[in-house]
Amino acid sequence: MGSQKLLLVTLFLLAFASSAQGYDFFYFVQQWPGSYCNTNNQRCCYPIYGKPPSGFGIHGLWPNYNRPPYGAYPQNCYSNSIPIMSNRQVSGLVPNLQTNWPSWTCPRSDSSNFWQHEWTKHGTCSEAVLSQYDYFRVSLQFKQSTNILQCLITAGILPNGRYYTLASVTAAIEKCIRHTIYVKCNIDKWGHDQLYEVYTCINKSGTMLIDCPVLPTPTCLSFWIRFPSF
Numbered sequence: 001m002g003s004q005k006l007l008l009v010t011l012f013l014l015a016f017a018s019s020a021q022g023y024d025f026f027y028f029v030q031q032w033p034g035s036y037c038n039t040n041n042q043r044c045c046y047p048i049y050g051k052p053p054s055g056f057g058i059h060g061l062w063p064n065y066n067r068p069p070y071g072a073y074p075q076n077c078y079s080n081s082i083p084i085m086s087n088r089q090v091s092g093l094v095p096n097l098q099t100n101w102p103s104w105t106c107p108r109s110d111s112s113n114f115w116q117h118e119w120t121k122h123g124t125c126s127e128a129v130l131s132q133y134d135y136f137r138v139s140l141q142f143k144q145s146t147n148i149l150q151c152l153i154t155a156g157i158l159p160n161g162r163y164y165t166l167a168s169v170t171a172a173i174e175k176c177i178r179h180t181i182y183v184k185c186n187i188d189k190w191g192h193d194q195l196y197e198v199y200t201c202i203n204k205s206g207t208m209l210i211d212c213p214v215l216p217t218p219t220c221l222s223f224w225i226r227f228p229s230f
């Protein structure tokens with residue numbers, strides 16, 4: 001009896017440990033600073049190193065499940081990895097991170113707290129596949145290979161404060177990167193839906209874009225969404 005119980009407990013722990021560490025794919029999330037700043041519920045500040053070039057910036061690379069319960073994702077996984085700024089390889093990426101992964105929070109910062117937060121919350125859950133250095137290196141590579149702003153401009157969708165249909169925004173990006181995506185909206189000061197983030201999907205090994213296996217709940221509820229200038 002005692003050994004049976006022990007066996008059950010062991011099996012349970014093994015199942016729990018493997019599901020806690022597993023994930024099926026990544027969301028690679030880029031944000032439009034105009035919509036981060038242009039909303040009632042948050043202030044925004046330029047980083048201390050100045051205004052980064054106009055464009056989408058990286059929010060994060062997020063390991064995700066493609067199975068129920070949908071909406072759940074692994075986070076803050078156990079890790080004994082060193083703080084990112086003590087990692088000499090990661091330090092070598094800092095100029096590139098400053099340009100492509102800026103933090104807009106106030107008070108102004110050097111953005112490193114943002115990178116550390118993304119690593120701790122999300123990156124630690126894919127550490128068996130992407131080392132701390134690879135997590136940042138691969139994110140920067142995908143940022144470069146998916147030029148979302150250029151995709152939109154090519155389709156005549158410009159950050160000029162005008163309104164576009166969600167369908168046209170989605171189609172423009174999907175045609176350009178040849179994979180399905182998700183557009184997330186937030187609400188501007190006047191209560192209108194606006195283009196806030198673009199989620200692309202990357203396979204489990206972090207090597208290539210894929211069609212998104214599962215999409216978050218829709219957040220662009222109006223037919224027309226605004227693309228604010230920045």
Ligand SMILES: *[C@@H]1O[C@H](CO)[C@@H](O)[C@H](O)[C@H]1NC(C)=O
Binds near residue numbers: 204206207208
């Ligand atoms: C991801 O894509 C690469 C390149 O095609 C492939 O070699 C690898 O097996 C894929 N990984 C997964 C987990 O699908």
